[in-house]
Amino acid sequence: MTREPDERATGSGSSGDHQDRRLLLQCRTSQVTRAAEVADRPGSGLVVTAERDNLRGCLGRVRHLLEVDHYRRPVLLDAARYAGAGRLPASAGFDRRWIECQRDLGLPVLTDSGYLAPDDMTGLVGILEGAARLGDATAVLPVHPGWLADRYARNALLRYVNAVGVPVAVIVERPPDPVDGTAALVGLLHLLRCDVPVLLLRAGLSALGALCSGAAAAAIGTDSALRQLDLPAGPPGHHPPTHGHGPSALVRQCLSHQPLTEIEATRRRHPDNGMWQCRCATCDGRDLGWLARLPEEQRAPLAARHSVDVLLDLRAELTGPSVQLNQWSWQARCAAAASRRREVGWDRLPTLDYWQRAIPAPTSASSAVPAPRRRRPERTGFRRVPSGPIGSD
Structure with a gap:
């Protein structure tokens, strides 16, 4: 390394x-x-x-x-x-x-x-x-x-x-x-x-x-x-098993992980949908089906590398200095992802709906200027980011 x-x-x-x-x-x-x-x-x-x-x-x-x-x-x-x-x-x-x-x-x-x-x-x-x-x-x-x-x-x-x-x-x-x-x-x-x-x-x-x-x-x-804390099930000391669908990969336009087998099957049903092509460093312009066609021992590590590539690309695109603008951009991505999932017949993801409803829509009176930084002792090595306004109850 x-x-x-x-x-x-x-x-x-x-x-x-x-x-x-x-x-x-x-x-x-x-x-x-x-x-x-x-x-x-x-x-x-x-x-x-x-x-x-x-x-x-x-x-x-x-x-x-x-x-x-x-x-x-x-x-x-x-x-x-x-x-x-x-x-x-x-x-x-x-x-x-x-x-x-x-x-x-x-x-x-x-x-x-x-x-x-x-x-x-x-x-x-x-x-x-x-x-x-x-x-x-x-x-x-x-x-x-x-x-x-x-x-x-x-x-x-x-x-x-x-x-x-x-x-x-x-x-x-x-x-x-x-x-x-x-x-x-x-x-x-x-x-x-x-x-x-x-x-x-x-x-x-x-x-x-x-x-x-x-x-x-x-x-x-x-x-x-x-990716979530599940409700407890089973005897003490039991930890929920992972789902047995094989390796999954992140589909960028859908903001979700899908099993490689499901990606390939859906790609065959909707070959003209533009969301299959991936330009991350791992895929280098290939369609996502190539991951499913790899030898079995290579699928999981390369699917994981692809997913992290896409996640870090999205992080770089979405996290600018204005939290309010970042939130609106994320809200729009969630709406687009929900639409792309419907196009190919995938189930609705409630989380995408939650984010669209939780972030208030832009208004002419909204300000995109970051709030002044408020200081507190920071022992994590990670800094607090000033936040913009959010919706009321």
Whole structure:
């Protein structure tokens, strides 16, 4: 692996505030080798998620990544104690060894928080104040979506986040019925306007929308189970399996990952649709069907490299200095993606609808001038981006 200037301490390889908005790749411990290969480029980095509560294995693999493989992009560690049927509650204390090992590796410190259930105000205060006492930590907030969708819960969350003043990394559980997905997304946009750096972890393509809306950084999962926090199922210690559809690739115009087999079948039904041709560095102008025609052992790594190429291209196109303009651009992309999916008969993606409704449409009275920067201590290495106005409830 080529040695480059170490970006881990600053979270940025370029000057300028809008360059701090990294798009990280979130992977499991067992996926680190492949993920590091595709995420070893400017604007990217890794979030490594512990598997089956094996924190020691996660720490050991990351130490090898840094000290032997000399990976120079930012790396964050996710203990994932909030996930699975045996997940811990927010009231569970932090594991001091987990905190100290991150410090020993020279990484930003993320708390190993438990799950923040609805109305668990004690858990919320405990996570935030516990992170503040550590002095150098980012508070991980794995939240039920009601914390964002419900106005009163949201106001309490925002009040405590601003009052305690530590950076936060939010993970939003998949909205169960009857939680309104649009309301939860509006709540996330409010959270991104807080006075502290806010990161979004374990996300899908919404990671791009979060970057457009002022997130300091955002992480998109390597598979569907790491692109959202699912409701727990199965016995304690069980972690949901990934879906068995084979390798997937990102279809740029649809803002979604699709199995290679589905891409090829749909391309054959709609050969004249212009969205199959891809000009990313990996595809180099070929149609996406070439990935499905590769030898089996090459499909997954090249599909992953293509997807990261496209994601980083989109990040560069969408994240300018004006958050408001970025949001409008993202809103338009979501509308176009929903239309392209309908053209080829693919199912509607509710997330695309949520984003279109959560961001207010441009008006003549709207200003595209970035708001003045508000300063707070920033311990993540990722800077807060001033946010534009968002819709009301």
